Amino acid sequence: MDEQREVQVKNPCHRPVFLILTAVIAAVIITVVSISVVQNKHILQKYKYGIVLDAGSSHTSVYIYEWPAEKENNTGMVRQTHTCHVKGKGISSYSTIPEKAGMSLQECMEEAKQKIPVARHPETPVYLGATAGMRLLKMDNEDASNKVLASVTNSLKKYPFSFQGARIILGQEEGAFGWITVNYLSDNFRKAMGTLGALDLGGASTQITFIPKQEIESQDNTIDFRLYGNDYHLYTHSFLCFGKDQVLRLSLAEKSRYTLDKNNSTLSDPCFHTGYNSSKKYMDVFDTPCVKEKSALPKDFIHVGLGDWAECQNSVKKVFDASHCRYSTCSFDGVFQPSVEGKFGAFSAFYFVMDFLNLTSGTLEDAKLKMRRYCSTPWKDIVQRYPKILEKYLSEYCFSGTYILTLLEHGYKFTSNNWKDIQFIKKIGDSDAGWTLGYMLNLTNMIPAEAPDVPLMPHGGYVSFMVLFTLLVFLLFFLAFLYYRRSTRTAQKDII
Numbered sequence: 001m002d003e004q005r006e007v008q009v010k011n012p013c014h015r016p017v018f019l020i021l022t023a024v025i026a027a028v029i030i031t032v033v034s035i036s037v038v039q040n041k042h043i044l045q046k047y048k049y050g051i052v053l054d055a056g057s058s059h060t061s062v063y064i065y066e067w068p069a070e071k072e073n074n075t076g077m078v079r080q081t082h083t084c085h086v087k088g089k090g091i092s093s094y095s096t097i098p099e100k101a102g103m104s105l106q107e108c109m110e111e112a113k114q115k116i117p118v119a120r121h122p123e124t125p126v127y128l129g130a131t132a133g134m135r136l137l138k139m140d141n142e143d144a145s146n147k148v149l150a151s152v153t154n155s156l157k158k159y160p161f162s163f164q165g166a167r168i169i170l171g172q173e174e175g176a177f178g179w180i181t182v183n184y185l186s187d188n189f190r191k192a193m194g195t196l197g198a199l200d201l202g203g204a205s206t207q208i209t210f211i212p213k214q215e216i217e218s219q220d221n222t223i224d225f226r227l228y229g230n231d232y233h234l235y236t237h238s239f240l241c242f243g244k245d246q247v248l249r250l251s252l253a254e255k256s257r258y259t260l261d262k263n264n265s266t267l268s269d270p271c272f273h274t275g276y277n278s279s280k281k282y283m284d285v286f287d288t289p290c291v292k293e294k295s296a297l298p299k300d301f302i303h304v305g306l307g308d309w310a311e312c313q314n315s316v317k318k319v320f321d322a323s324h325c326r327y328s329t330c331s332f333d334g335v336f337q338p339s340v341e342g343k344f345g346a347f348s349a350f351y352f353v354m355d356f357l358n359l360t361s362g363t364l365e366d367a368k369l370k371m372r373r374y375c376s377t378p379w380k381d382i383v384q385r386y387p388k389i390l391e392k393y394l395s396e397y398c399f400s401g402t403y404i405l406t407l408l409e410h411g412y413k414f415t416s417n418n419w420k421d422i423q424f425i426k427k428i429g430d431s432d433a434g435w436t437l438g439y440m441l442n443l444t445n446m447i448p449a450e451a452p453d454v455p456l457m458p459h460g461g462y463v464s465f466m467v468l469f470t471l472l473v474f475l476l477f478f479l480a481f482l483y484y485r486r487s488t489r490t491a492q493k494d495i496i
């Protein structure tokens with residue numbers, strides 16, 4: 001008995017008080033750690049979806065976006081999860097059979113139904129934005145353009161989503177929302193450390209948008225945003241008829257005035273490869289409001305290539321009218337433009353063409369040299385080298401590349417010095433660069449004017465802090481206990 005009592009005195013860990021204390025501390029640690037892990041962590045990650053149809057002049061694409069429901073206002077949370085390219089041409093090509101415009105969207109919309117969870121269908125917004133092809137159709141035949149819009153509206157209403165409207169967006173919106181997209185995806189709004197200008201090239205129009213250093217002298221070219229607590233004063237301009245397909249028509253129309261042969265049936269063109277020879281129709285050139293002066297081309301003509309880059313550039317330059325400007329500086333056609341400033345993202349056809357021609361890096365001089373070489377390559381060699389590329393695209397790359405270099409250098413006034421500031425991009429992360437994401441973010445109010453309140457520390461940091469803090473408390477208890485034990489032993493020894 002005496003021995004047992006002695007052991008109990010020697011080993012205070014067996015004291016009930018100590019055991020209870022240890023249990024309480026352990027319980028406290030487990031509780032604190034569990035609470036910190038669960039706190040702020042969402043039990044189920046729910047996703048929301050949005051669908052935007054980009055009804056371009058050449059074709060329509062359907063984009064599906066996804067974002068975590070509870071992080072709606074955090075920048076960079078929305079990503080593109082699926083893209084569907086509608087078969088056939090753009091909706092404006094259905095002007096004589098408008099009912100087919102709506103039908104053309106069915107396949108991609110069925111695909112969207114499969115991709116988005118059924119439970120989310122009713123709350124998923126669907127937007128259709130039509131760009132320059134429909135702007136031109138409206139100029140030409142407003143009734144036809146209304147019928148095409150009615151047809152796509154009817155078709156989209158039949159799906160279980162929340163249809164939010166089909167409309168022709170303004171050129172300024174196309175430019176500004178493209179700018180929002182590239183800056184949102186680059187996380188520039190949160191960082192607030194400078195923004196990326198946006199250059200979009202389509203088939204029927206082209207847009208330039210950036211924050212200039214100079215004052216914006218024309219009201220038509222300004223657009224203001226307040227995003228995440230910062231004010232942005234943008235310069236933007238959309239050039240209708242300066243998309244690459246319309247400029248090709250303009251330049252063919254121009255050439256037809258002086259290069260037709262005696263029989264008026266052969267049109268010689270320095271922007272097409274030697275040996276290229278294709279039968280085309282008068283309508284292919286003149287059936288557009290962009291070509292104002294209709295000339296003497298016959299109903300059918302032969303388009304013949306000359307493969308001469310320098311001559312091609314001379315002919316393309318004629319498309320830019322630099323004869324008048326009522327501001328301190330202009331790009332072309334009397335449009336005000338301040339000096340280009342900062343870095344730019346150039347996407348859509350800027351990317352397709354420059355990527356194909358291998359011109360997405362290097363100097364402006366390199367690009368010109370490569371173009372000279374490429375345009376002088378005979379057509380039969382080009383066809384042999386790229387057997388898988390669609391002939392329509394392939395035959396036009398010499399023209400399109402020349403047009404892009406001329407637009408950037410002589411139109412927007414980029415120079416050899418700031419050429420490197422243009423980045424040719426298709427995607428940023430998973431998402432395509434283009435106006436659609438910015439359009440949806442704006443319409444769903446997903447970029448707030450003021451920066452949302454953020455917790456003091458991120459979730460991971462908060463958990464680590466709580467764990468370390470609890471361990472520290474535990475250690476202090478332990479040290480206090482050691483100190484208590486040592487002092488009781490010393491007291492016992494003193495008694496003995």
Ligand SMILES: O=c1[nH]cnc2c1ncn2[C@@H]1O[C@H](COP(=O)(O)OP(=O)(O)O)[C@@H](O)[C@H]1O
Pocket residue numbers: 055056057058059090131132133201202203204205206243244245348349352353393
């Ligand atoms: O793979 C490609 N190579 C070259 N051009 C392409 C390719 N894919 C699309 N494009 C071109 O990109 C342009 C897209 O224009 P879009 O249809 O968006 O017109 P818009 O923006 O003027 O309304 C068209 O000129 C189309 O031919």
Ligand SMILES: [Ca+2]
Pocket residue numbers: 056057131201202203348
């Ligand atoms: Ca476009």
